[in-house]
Amino acid sequence: MKRVLVPLLGDAGDQPALQTVARLAVTAGARVDVVFMHRDPIDMIPLAGDGYGASMITQILKQAEDEVAGRRKTAEAAFAAWQKEANGLEARFSELVGIPDASVARLGRIADLIVLARNSDDQGPNRQALIDAAVSDSGRPVLLAATLPQETIGKRIVLAWNGSAEAARAVAMARPFFSAADHVVVVGIDESAKTDVGTEALAETLVANGFDVGAVSVPEGESGVADTLLDQAYAYKTDMIVIGAYSHSRMRERIFGGVTRDLIENVAWPVLLAG
Numbered sequence: 001m002k003r004v005l006v007p008l009l010g011d012a013g014d015q016p017a018l019q020t021v022a023r024l025a026v027t028a029g030a031r032v033d034v035v036f037m038h039r040d041p042i043d044m045i046p047l048a049g050d051g052y053g054a055s056m057i058t059q060i061l062k063q064a065e066d067e068v069a070g071r072r073k074t075a076e077a078a079f080a081a082w083q084k085e086a087n088g089l090e091a092r093f094s095e096l097v098g099i100p101d102a103s104v105a106r107l108g109r110i111a112d113l114i115v116l117a118r119n120s121d122d123q124g125p126n127r128q129a130l131i132d133a134a135v136s137d138s139g140r141p142v143l144l145a146a147t148l149p150q151e152t153i154g155k156r157i158v159l160a161w162n163g164s165a166e167a168a169r170a171v172a173m174a175r176p177f178f179s180a181a182d183h184v185v186v187v188g189i190d191e192s193a194k195t196d197v198g199t200e201a202l203a204e205t206l207v208a209n210g211f212d213v214g215a216v217s218v219p220e221g222e223s224g225v226a227d228t229l230l231d232q233a234y235a236y237k238t239d240m241i242v243i244g245a246y247s248h249s250r251m252r253e254r255i256f257g258g259v260t261r262d263l264i265e266n267v268a269w270p271v272l273l274a275g
Helices: 014-022 053-082 100-108 126-137 165-174 175-180 198-208 223-238 250-256 259-266
Strands: 003-008 031-038 088-098 113-115 142-144 156-161 183-188 215-219 240-244 271-274
Touching: 003 014, 003 053, 003 100, 014 053, 014 113, 014 198, 014 240, 031 053, 031 100, 053 088, 053 198, 100 126, 113 126, 156 165, 156 223, 165 175, 165 240, 165 271, 183 198, 183 223, 215 223, 223 240, 223 259, 259 271
Parallel strands: 003 031, 003 113, 031 088, 113 142, 156 183, 156 240, 183 215, 240 271
Antiparallel strands: 142 271
16 A cells, blocks of 8 residues: 555544554555645635624634634644654645545545544544545545554454445455455354355455455344454454445444444444445
8 A cells, every 4th residue: 555545633533543554564655645624714604694793704704713723733733743653654744625524535536545533522523424425435445543552453354244245345445454464354244144145255265365364154143243243353352353334325324323333433443444
């Protein structure tokens, strides 16, 4: 992988995303594009006729500009601190004004990998919207940073497999990570308990391509697919999970939850998503 995109929002999530890039063996020699993304403060001004006077609009604009300036300062500080531990990676910092969701999808399409932090309650909806857009609209793999410090990333990989097209795309996009891993285990979870999802066959294909891969098939536990997968990941002592995202449609996952959402919100390890 030679080009990595790290979108920054000027919040607490910026630093974990940057630290993740520095620990990835697969990005050795890559160029890292660190982009602070934000809306134009003018876009935050209410439309004329909404009952806001000139003085109120001026005040709203000033508050919006101050917020962007504060976030810019946070993003720049995170980038400066990260450069000291970037392991010689070529990196550049830039700023992009526009709708972050659209920006990450557009810039992500010309990158090999997008690295983002998880959403958290104190960051509001902006980062989750960024994750959704990156996964669903960029066509590129998205790596969500770990929520806890890790010594290694991508050395012991759990590949979640259910036979879906999304899972197959995840396999294709994760191949550079498989090459750098010490071992990969394909965890096949049959949600219906009626169909062979091809776990062993997939492992054979990956072995034939030169990867160190094993396989295990498990039934879905009573607590659901996500918890069943996590049990396997703990048993394997993984340091990364690879999964095909939104295999039940993004709208359904937003309304009812789902494996993708559970992993985004509840897993401490880095998660590689392919939509």
